[in-house]
Amino acid sequence: MQALEQKILSEGIVLSDQVLKVDAFLNHQIDPVLMQQIGHEFAARFKDQGITKIITIEASGIAPAVMAGLELGVPVIFARKHQSLTLKNDLYKAQVHSFTKQTTSTIAISNKYLHATDKVLVIDDFLANGQAALGLIDLIHQAEAEVVGVGIVIEKSFQTGRQLLLDKGYRVESLARVESLNDGQVTFVRD
């Protein structure tokens, strides 16, 4: 997706050969127009799949997921990383390990909003080692719903997540595929 790649090149910051910081338009400040374009692109790639729900994780997945939900005409559920007062019982839970932060956290959704009849699109901001996406897929399976695919805003293609998801049979659509962050430069995968 060209507008996204341009934004990454102009406003992304390469912190190391592993870490791309996009706080300028996705992870802290959000560009709503770009989010709308991203939602449009996800919808174009997954239309005609009968999707009934989108699932994502707080906080950075919410903006792209809601824009995709608007285009596809379906609700969005965001998994919570921290249990809140009004969301205590009847949860599906999964463990997500972050290799970047070296932490394991629990993500959870209420069992009220996902059902066995749902066809679910997973959306997240980044795909690195695939652990967050697998955690969300775990929640979907607990609801006995169907995983239609995984939509990612920025994929770090030099990490293992994409292949891990493909090997398990999931369709992965990443709007920007970063081939390398070497030497402080972002290069993209070209098909």
Next chain:
Amino acid sequence: MQALEQKILSEGIVLSDQVLKVDAFLNHQIDPVLMQQIGHEFAARFKDQGITKIITIEASGIAPAVMAGLELGVPVIFARKHQSLTLKNDLYKAQVHSFTKQTTSTIAISNKYLHATDKVLVIDDFLANGQAALGLIDLIHQAEAEVVGVGIVIEKSFQTGRQLLLDKGYRVESLARVESLNDGQVTFVRD
């Protein structure tokens, strides 16, 4: 805002005379069409104010704020409640006390995205005691930017937040104003 009040009446759950749960369309599952309507309404109320930025707090403020940002044509910054790896230095920070949870947390934004020339709209999902809004206003003041007003999706008008903000001279626009949750019933303030 009638569509929002209808949604609260049909899908909100009154947990006590203090707590209204709207996990069905705002705080956990999100209704993107309603969020678009909410963004439209915020934009209508605050247009012609020269707003340059919107600020909110993760996670539930993001969807309405991004839709308002799309309508107003301005970026959205979401304050973080938990420090992340790629967001460590050069922060504005404020303390936010939650009377509901009886906790005090630190919220933070990078100083890169707010400047003294900015005219800022604060958006949040709920207004109860006003502590979250005041925390966001504190961050805006640290940047020496201007607070244009506070846009709230659901105001609990029987709590002190609205008056606290008005007394400090801030404009408050709440799209639904809940007068009471007594006897398990939601009633709204009528002007």
